[in-house]
Amino acid sequence: MQSQEQFVTLREELAAIDEYLDIEVIRFGSRLSVKKSIAPDTLDVIVPSLLLQPLVENCIKHGFARKVGPGTITIRSKRERNVAIIEVEDDGLGISEERLAQALSVGIGLSNVNERMRVLYGAVGRFSLTGLPGKGACARVEIPIALAVKEKITA
Numbered sequence: 001m002q003s004q005e006q007f008v009t010l011r012e013e014l015a016a017i018d019e020y021l022d023i024e025v026i027r028f029g030s031r032l033s034v035k036k037s038i039a040p041d042t043l044d045v046i047v048p049s050l051l052l053q054p055l056v057e058n059c060i061k062h063g064f065a066r067k068v069g070p071g072t073i074t075i076r077s078k079r080e081r082n083v084a085i086i087e088v089e090d091d092g093l094g095i096s097e098e099r100l101a102q103a104l105s106v107g108i109g110l111s112n113v114n115e116r117m118r119v120l121y122g123a124v125g126r127f128s129l130t131g132l133p134g135k136g137a138c139a140r141v142e143i144p145i146a147l148a149v150k151e152k153i154t155a
Helices: 010-031 053-064 097-106 108-124
Strands: 007-009 032-038 046-048 071-080 083-090 126-132 136-144
Touching (some): 007 010, 010 032, 010 046, 010 071, 053 083, 053 108, 108 126, 108 136
Antiparallel strands (some): 007 046, 083 136
């Protein structure tokens, strides 16, 4: 389990996700694969603790639980201008337009992430969900770098 801190580095958050995914890989076996494309300059970005876990859990619960055959979760991070972008994408069952319209307000996991982003970052932070039936889904978080970089302490 992660520490009780409200904010952690992306590096720490990814380590916690690795522990969670280790369990899910055992559960799903070779049906589940995980890919990461993490930009090194995003690893020290400060993110809300337990930000990614509900996004990954959503991929598994809604994308793969009923899917026949293998599936992949891809976690990406990059910096664009003054924003850290983190994406959690799956190639699972996807999401209909009707469900997409409700997804950020009805479900517990995604609505919590959406609300936390709104409260913590206001209009300068974003959380979005895209997807198509049969094509998977992608959750995208945009965190302003000015509010998200841990100062380095020098001795």
